[in-house]
Every structure is written in structure tokens, then in C-alpha cells.
Amino acid sequence: MLGYLIRRLFYAVLAVWAVSIISFFIINLPPGDYVTSYIAQLAIQGNIIGAEEAESLREYYGLDQPSYVQYLKWMNQIRQGNLGFSFEFGLPVNDVIGERLVLTMILAAATIVFIWIVAIPIGILSAVRQYSIWDHTFTFFGFVGLAVPDFMLALIMMYFSFVLFDFSVGGLFSPEYVTASWSLGRGFDLAQHMIIPIIILGTAGTASLIRITRANLLDELRKPYVATARAKGLSEWRLILKYPVRMALNPAISMTAYILPFLVSGSIVVSVVLGLPTVGPILLKALVAQDMFLAGGIILLIGWMTVVGTFLSDLLLVWADPRVKFEGR
Amino acid sequence: MESNPVEQELAPEIEDIVEERISVASQRQLIWWRFRKHRVAVVATALIVIFYTIVIFADFLATNVPADSEAFRGLMPPQQVHIFDGWKPSPHVCAVTGARNPITYQKDYVTDCTEKIQVRLFARGYDYKLFGVIPTDRHLIGLSDDTLRPEDYIYILGTDKQGRDMYSRLLFGTRISLTIGLFGVALSLVLGIVLGAVSGFYGGLIDNLIQRLVEIVRSIPSIPLYMGMAAAFPHDWSILKIYFAITIIISLFAWTDLGRVVRGRFLTMRDEDFVTAAMLSGASQRRIIFRHMLPSFYSHIIAAATLALPLMIIAETTLSFLGLGLRPPAISWGTLLQDAQNVQTIALTPWLMIPAIPVILVILALNFMGDGLRDAADPYSN
Numbered sequence: 001m002l003g004y005l006i007r008r009l010f011y012a013v014l015a016v017w018a019v020s021i022i023s024f025f026i027i028n029l030p031p032g033d034y035v036t037s038y039i040a041q042l043a044i045q046g047n048i049i050g051a052e053e054a055e056s057l058r059e060y061y062g063l064d065q066p067s068y069v070q071y072l073k074w075m076n077q078i079r080q081g082n083l084g085f086s087f088e089f090g091l092p093v094n095d096v097i098g099e100r101l102v103l104t105m106i107l108a109a110a111t112i113v114f115i116w117i118v119a120i121p122i123g124i125l126s127a128v129r130q131y132s133i134w135d136h137t138f139t140f141f142g143f144v145g146l147a148v149p150d151f152m153l154a155l156i157m158m159y160f161s162f163v164l165f166d167f168s169v170g171g172l173f174s175p176e177y178v179t180a181s182w183s184l185g186r187g188f189d190l191a192q193h194m195i196i197p198i199i200i201l202g203t204a205g206t207a208s209l210i211r212i213t214r215a216n217l218l219d220e221l222r223k224p225y226v227a228t229a230r231a232k233g234l235s236e237w238r239l240i241l242k243y244p245v246r247m248a249l250n251p252a253i254s255m256t257a258y259i260l261p262f263l264v265s266g267s268i269v270v271s272v273v274l275g276l277p278t279v280g281p282i283l284l285k286a287l288v289a290q291d292m293f294l295a296g297g298i299i300l301l302i303g304w305m306t307v308v309g310t311f312l313s314d315l316l317l318v319w320a321d322p323r324v325k326f327e328g329r
Numbered sequence: 330m331e332s333n334p335v336e337q338e339l340a341p342e343i344e345d346i347v348e349e350r351i352s353v354a355s356q357r358q359l360i361w362w363r364f365r366k367h368r369v370a371v372v373a374t375a376l377i378v379i380f381y382t383i384v385i386f387a388d389f390l391a392t393n394v395p396a397d398s399e400a401f402r403g404l405m406p407p408q409q410v411h412i413f414d415g416w417k418p419s420p421h422v423c424a425v426t427g428a429r430n431p432i433t434y435q436k437d438y439v440t441d442c443t444e445k446i447q448v449r450l451f452a453r454g455y456d457y458k459l460f461g462v463i464p465t466d467r468h469l470i471g472l473s474d475d476t477l478r479p480e481d482y483i484y485i486l487g488t489d490k491q492g493r494d495m496y497s498r499l500l501f502g503t504r505i506s507l508t509i510g511l512f513g514v515a516l517s518l519v520l521g522i523v524l525g526a527v528s529g530f531y532g533g534l535i536d537n538l539i540q541r542l543v544e545i546v547r548s549i550p551s552i553p554l555y556m557g558m559a560a561a562f563p564h565d566w567s568i569l570k571i572y573f574a575i576t577i578i579i580s581l582f583a584w585t586d587l588g589r590v591v592r593g594r595f596l597t598m599r600d601e602d603f604v605t606a607a608m609l610s611g612a613s614q615r616r617i618i619f620r621h622m623l624p625s626f627y628s629h630i631i632a633a634a635t636l637a638l639p640l641m642i643i644a645e646t647t648l649s650f651l652g653l654g655l656r657p658p659a660i661s662w663g664t665l666l667q668d669a670q671n672v673q674t675i676a677l678t679p680w681l682m683i684p685a686i687p688v689i690l691v692i693l694a695l696n697f698m699g700d701g702l703r704d705a706a707d708p709y710s711n
Contacts, residue, residue, distance in 0.1 A: 015545045022554060029561035147693040149643045151650055152685050155666070159675045159682065258547070265552035269647055273670065283553060284651060287560035295560070299553045310548050 004318065012311040019303035020078075024071050027296035037290060038087055078300070084293035088286055093297040097279060101301055103172060104271075104278040106190075107197060108263045108309070112256060114198045115205040120252065122206075123213025124245060130218065138210060145207035150266040153200045154273040161196070172197075172276050197276060201266050205259045209252055216251050220244035250321040257313040261306050268302075360628055363705035370701020373694035380507060380691055387504045388457040390469050391497035392483050395660055399492035402427065404678050405438055407487040407495075410448060410470075421445040422483050435677075446481045449473035487680040489668055498660050499684055505661040506642055507691070509576055513641040514634050516580035521587025522630070526618050528588070529595025536592075543585045551582045555644060559653040568659040575654055579644045583637060590633040594626045628706035635699035639692040646688060662688050 030037075035057045039049050049057075058064055065073075077084065083093035126135040148156075172193045177186045220226070221244055229239045271280030279298045286294040351359070365371060383390060408422040424444035430437045452471030458464050472481055486495035528539040558578045562571055598604060607617045623630075642662075648654030649663025650670075657664055665684040669675055675682055 011541060011544060014541065015548050018545045019549055022549070023557075026554070026557035026561070029558065031563065143693065143696060144689075147639065147696055148689055149647060149692070151647055152666075152688060155669060155675065155682065155685065158672050159679070162672050162676050261548055261550040264550040268550075268552050268556070269651065272651060283556065284653075287556055287653065290560065295557055299557055302553060303549050306550050307548055 005315075008311060008314045012307050015307045015310075016304055019307065020075060020300060021071075023296045023300035023303065024074060026299060027074075027292040028067065028070075030290045030292060037292075083297035083300075086286070086291050086294035088289045088291035088294060093294050096282060096294060097298060097301065100277055100279045100282060101298075101305075103190075103276070104264070104267055104280070104302065105305055107194060107201070107267050107271075107276070107278060108260065110194060111198050111201045111205070111263050111267075112260070114202045115209055115259075116252075116256075118202070119206045119209035120213055120249070123210045123248075123252075124217060124240070126210065126214045127217035127221065127248075128240060135214075142207035142210050145203040148203070150200060150204070151269045151273050153203060154197075154270050157196060157200055158274070172278075197267075197270055197274060200270050200274075201263060204266070205263065208259070209255060212251050212255055213248055216248035217244055220247045250317070253313065253317050253320050256316070257310045260309045260313070264302055264306050356628075360705045364701050367701035367704060369697050373697035373701070376690065376694040377698055380503065380687070380694075383500060384504045384507050385460070386469075387500040389459060389467070391494075391500050392454065392468060392471055392485065393494035393497045394455050395493065395497045395501045396658060397493060399488075402482070402484075402488055402492035403490050404436060405484055405488040405492070406678075407680050408440075408484055410483075410485060414445065419445075420448045422448055422485075424481070446483065447473045448483060486683055487678075489681060495665075495680060495683060498665060499687065502660045502662050502665050502684060503687060505572070505655065505659065506645060506663070506688075509572060509645045509661070510638050510641040512573075512576045513580045513583065513645070514638050516576060517584035517587055517637060517641075518630070518634055520580065520584035521633075522591050522623070524584070525588040525591025526595055526623070529592035530599065530614070530618055530622075532596070532599075539588070540592075543588055546582060546585050551644075552647065554582065555579065555648055556651065556653050559648055568655065571655060571659070575645060575648065579641055583640060583644070586640075587630070587633050587637055590629060594629055595622060598622055598625065626706075628702070632699055632702035632706050635695055635702055638699075639695040642688070642692060642695075 035054055038057070039054055042049055074084075081094070083097070085091075086093050086096050089096045122138050126138050129135055172190055173186070174189050174193070177189045180186055221240075223244075226239065226244055229243065230236075234242075267276075267278060268280035268283060270276070271278040272284050275281065279302060283295060283298045286292075286298065354362070405425060405427065408425060410420060410422055412418060412420050414421060422445075423440045423442040424446055425438050425440050427436045427438045429435070448470060449472075450470055451467050453466050453474050454468040454471045456464065456466045470483075472483055484494050484496065486499065489495055489498070524539050524542075528536045555578055559575060562574055566574070604617060604621060607621050612621070645654055645661065646663040646666070649656075649661050650666050652667065654663055655661045662684050666682075666688075669681040669685075
């Protein structure tokens with residue numbers, strides 16, 4: 001058990017490190033360095049900076065040093081909780097991202113809950129009533145759900161909610177709550193606005209979780225212990241829910257770790273289309289303007305949060321399936 | 330009644346023949362028989378063939394030069410092609426005239442079916458080179474030139490904001506989006522096969538390292554990374570350069586699924602007799618991997634590649650849609666859908682959403698086809 005946890009933790013740390021390297025790489029991708037872009041930005045606003053001042057800025061950011069020193073300097077800054085300065089917004093990156101990062105994670109977490117609530121009962125129903133009309137219907141919708149890209153689903157939902165209900169989807173808050181501080185009313189408002197984004201984001205995951213649950217439960221239902229329980233006269237639903245479903249849920253849990261990165265990816269795209277105040281639209285804006293400290297900071301943080309989320313779902317698996325503890329002994 | 334005894338006599342013989350056919354059939358034939366049973370997959374494959382035919386013949390099928398813009402014909406709704414004029418077969422489209430609405434300043438188009446524009450098959454149109462070599466100006470459909478006036482036009486799927494023909498643009502977008510997926514899959518196949526083969530064949534430390542790499546790559550959200558890298562392309566890059574750069578970026582992260590399939594196959598196959606035999610007879614490791622092991626699961630690789638293709642197409646379409654992938658004047662499904670980004674355009678000019686249909690069709694079809702192939706890849710299993 002401890003060995004398993006330590007191994008998982010080690011991989012998570014490795015992934016955290018890899019994410020930081022990739023983010024640093026992306027920050028340094030555009031031609032020209034940070035200071036050059038900064039000076040250009042200031043020049044647009046009418047502030048001309050002399051060569052001397054530019055040199056001292058370069059020194060401050062360590063741009064005259066080899067890239068591994070720059071990387072270490074950047075990491076050291078981040079360790080102090082400072083992600084750098086965004087010239088696109090004229091604010092520290094921390095202030096720009098702040099609440100948006102929280103909303104991104106709330107959206108991803110809520111989508112996972114949605115996927116579970118919807119997919120597992122349907123998966124069970126499809127397996128128990130195999131080849132029924134329900135099974136076929138859900139299988140078909142599952143395929144469609146897997147096939148349609150998130151942004152397109154968002155477009156289609158937008159179109160139909162506009163044409164049919166004359167209701168425009170967008171944002172996560174009603175106007176009166178946008179700048180309000182957190183309260184019960186604001187939370188409720190957020191929940192209401194999240195329904196459509198959650199459905200859009202959750203479709204693909206729901207589809208694959210239905211398929212996984214169905215396949216695993218079908219395997220379990222054929223095992224002798226099910227026949228034994230039935231022979232002993234246990235009621236059908238109790239029998240199914242008590243043993244085979246529990247067994248079939250384990251792959252569903254391990255799948256959560258696997259879909260989390262996809263959800264975060266998807267939330268970026270869907271947020272851009274629907275104008276949700278998550279980090280998605282900010283990332284796009286930062287990249288288009290080549291505001292690389294902001295973009296790199298966002299990529300770094302969502303990468304890290306995904307790794308942490310994956311690690312947490314690994315822990316959940318240990319709790320749900322004790323056999324994992326003995327894996328690799 | 331008379332034929333009955335004959336039939337009874339024949340029946341076992343037919344069974345024998347069937348059995349014999351199965352036992353002498355090649356692997357390829359068995360796979361085909363198995364695949365044929367999966368009806369949906371067969372239909373899906375036919376659809377994919379049609380789409381790749383469009384890729385090859387995009388020029389021939391197009392009715393207008395895709396880049397030709399006509400500002401005064403912006404956002405024109407689709408023209409329906411009528412095959413009959415009353416009872417007489419006479420293919421035509423109705424003339425459409427546009428005028429600015431003095432109140433809304435929107436362009437209002439009026440279809441006038443008393444004025445018919447004749448359409449024919451194999452009509453003369455703009456010059457192009459079929460397959461990139463044969464110069465011609467014949468197109469599958471077009472305006473018949475005997476009654477042609479300069480103000481006649483045909484826009485089967487309407488026009489976009491700049492008055493460019495949506496139908497022709499969709500054909501060319503199909504060409505780009507479907508080939509970018511192919512190149513991407515080819516590239517990730519190379520990565521996936523090499524790393525998967527090394528991992529599965531050698532096992533041990535190398536396997537462990539590569540598997541950790543796969544795990545790390547999979548635990549990072551890919552779209553933000555694609556976006557970050559794609560945003561760094563210099564603005565003066567040519568379409569071709571961006572096209573290849575995007576392919577490379579996407580395959581850098583997409584090889585992991587293929588790598589897993591290949592590794593799994595190698596692991597199960599490493600202990601097979603024919604591998605041991607090849608080893609004992611002194612074949613080099615490279616020879617064993619590439620001549621003995623890989624060919625025995627080509628079908629699995631093809632199935633995995635088919636399932637990877639839609640992911641590539643989605644990735645390219647998404648990036649281009651966000652404005653970070655291919656950029657106009659390049660035409661792909663993603664750049665076409667960029668015009669349909671907000672509710673107003675979707676509600677007022679719904680035909681700009683039409684490119685969504687082929688995207689969904691192709692992705693669905695590829696998924697079904699890959700599913701069928703995966704089931705058929707092991708014809709000996711039940």
C-alpha cells in the first residue's frame with residue numbers, strides 16, 4: 001500500500017516537473033525575449049525606454065544568462081507565488097488568473113460528478129437489459145457523443161437554445177452577480193449557468209463511461225457467483241447492485257484519472273465558444289497577443305492541477321479497490 | 330419434393346466446401362469476411378471512401394474558385410438545384426438578387442424563380458489541373474455556357490461574408506482537414522511503433538521509462554499545449570509550413586495510444602513459438618521485430634490508426650477554429666467554422682454551420698470503421 005502510494009506520488013512529482021519544463025519551453029518559443037516584447041508594448045503606450053534601462057531589465061529577468069538559469073529563476077519566482085507580469089492586462093498574472101482558475105476547476109469537478117451520476121445508472125441498465133431498445137439507443141447516443149467535438153457541440157447547443165428557446169447561452173453569472181462577492185445567491189446562479197457547459201463537456205466522458213460500465217458489468221454478470229446468489233434467492237436488483245456493480249465500478253474510477261486531462265482541455269475550448277470566465281478565453285487572448293508569462297502561467301497551473309487531480313483519483317482507487325494495494329508486489 | 334433428397338445429399342458437401350474455404354483462406358480474406366458482418370462499419374467505410382474521393386477530386390467537383398470573393402454577394406443563402414422545369418428535365422437554379430434593406434442595412438436576397446439559370450453536368454468552369462497534372466476546365470456541375478450571362482452564378486451552399494462560394498470552399502476544406510489527419514497519423518504511427526516496439530520487446534528498465542513517459546504525456550491536458558506551441562508560429566510562415574508544423578505538434582502528443590497498442594501486442598507475442606524459432610535461428614533483433622512480429626499484427630495497427638485519425642481531425646479543426654491552427658487564406662473545416670462562432674451569425678446565416686455536418690459524419694464514420702476493423706483484426710478469436 002505504502003509502496004504503491006510512494007510510486008504514484010513519485011510519478012506525480014515527475015509529471016509536475018515535466019509540466020514546468022514544457023511551460024517554460026512554451027514561454028520561450030516566440031521569437032524575441034520578454035523584455036523586447038515589453039519594450040515594444042511600452043512604446044505603443046508612448047513610453048520609450050532607453051538601452052540602459054532595457055539592459056537592467058534583461059539582467060533582472062536573467063535573460064543574459066543560459067536558459068537553465070532562467071528556468072531556475074522562474075521556478076524560484078513561482079515558489080514565492082509570483083507568476084510574473086502580464087502586459088496584455090497590465091496586471092500581475094496572479095490577479096488576472098485568480099478566480100478564473102477556481103472556476104475552471106469547479107467546472108471540471110462538476111463535470112466529473114455529472115458523468116458519474118448519468119453514466120453509471122445508464123451503464124448498469126444497458127448491461128442488465130442487454131440488446132433492449134434502451135441499450136441500442138444509449139449505444140447510438142454514446143457513439144455520437146464520442147464523435148462530436150466539444151466546440152461543435154457548444155455551437156450546436158448555442159444554435160438550438162437560440163432558435164428554440166430564444167435564450168442565449170454564455171457566461172457563468174447573471175449580470176448582477178458578475179462582480180459580486182461570493183454568497184449563496186451567487187453560488188446558485190453559478191450552478192444554473194453551469195448546466196449547459198457541463199452537459200457539453202460531459203458528453204464524451206459520459207459516453208465512454210457508459211461503454212466501460214456496460215462491458216465490465218456484462219463480464220461480471222456471467223460469473224458463477226452471480227448464478228450462486230440467484231440460486232440462493234436474492235432479489236434480482238439487490239443481487240446486481242451488491243456485488244457485480246461494485247466490481248464493475250473500479251474501472252470507472254480509474255477512468256476518471258484518465259479523462260481529467262481531456263475535460264480540462266475541453267473546458268478551455270468550450271469556454272472560448274461560450275464566453276465562460278474560466279482561464280480558457282484568457283489563455284487564448286494571451287497566446288494571440290504573445291503575452292507569454294500569462295500563457296505559460298496558465299498552462300503551468302492547469303497542468304499541475306490536472307496532475308494533482310489524477311493523483312487524487314489514484315488514491316480513490318486504492319480506497320475503492322483494495323486489490324490495487326498489492327499490485328506489483 | 331423431388332429435389333429434397335438431392336439437397337440433403339448436397340448439404341454436408343456444401344458445409345465441407347465452406348469449411349475448406351475457411352481453412353485455406355488467407356488472413357486477409359478472413360479479416361474481410363469478419364469485417365463484412367459488421368454492417369455499420371461497412372457503410373462507414375463506404376462513406377470514408379467517398380470523402381477521400383472528394384479529397385482527390387475537389388477541383389473537379391467545385392463550381393467556383395474557392396478564394397474568389399465578391400463583396401456584393403456576401404452571405405447569400407444557398408440556391409437549390411432544380412432538376413425539372415415543370416415536367417421537362419431541365420436542371421437549373423433560380424436567380425437570386427440582393428438589395429440593401431434601408432432600415433436594417435442588411436443585405437436581403439430575393440429568389441426569383443421566373444428567371445432560370447441553366448445548369449449542366451461536365452460544364453466548363455475555371456481552369457485547374459486534375460491530379461495536379463492534367464490541365465482542364467471541366468467540372469462535374471456548372472452553368473451551361475450557351476445561355477450564360479455574366480451576372481449568372483451558382484452557389485449551392487450559399488456564400489460567406491466575403492461572398493465566397495461555401496460549397497467549393499467546403500470541398501477544399503475537406504481536402505486539407507482529411508489529409509492533415511493522415512499525415513499526423515503516419516507520424517504518430519512511426520513514433521508509436523518505434524517506442525511501443527522497443528518498450529514491449531525489451532521490457533525491463535526501457536519499458537518502464539517509456540511507460541512513465543506515456544503516463545506523463547497523457548496526464549497533461551493537450552489542447553493548452555497545442556495552443557501554446559501553435560501560437561508561436563511566426564506570422565510570415567507559408568500555409569504549407571504551418572500545415573506541417575501543426576501535424577508535428579499534434580502527433581507529438583497523439584502517439585501514446587498507438588504506442589500502448591503496439592507494446593501490448595509485443596508483450597503477448599514475445600513468448601510465441603515463431604519468435605523463439607526466429608531467435609534460435611540467429612535472426613537479428615531488428616529482423617525479428619520488423620519481419621516477424623510487426624507483420625503479424627498489421628491489422629491491429631491499422632485499426633488503431635483508424636481510431637487515431639478522428640482525434641487528429643478534431644485537434645486540427647479545434648485549433649483552426651480557435652484561430653491558432655491554419656490561418657486564412659488556408660481553407661480547412663476549422664477555418665470555415667470560425668465564421669460561425671457567435672449566436673448572431675448562426676441564427677441569421679445558418680448555412681455557415683454546414684461545415685459541421687461533414688466533420689461529424691467523418692468522425693462518426695471513422696470511429697465505426699475503426700471499431701469494425703478492431704473486431705475483425707483477430708479473425709481467429711470468437
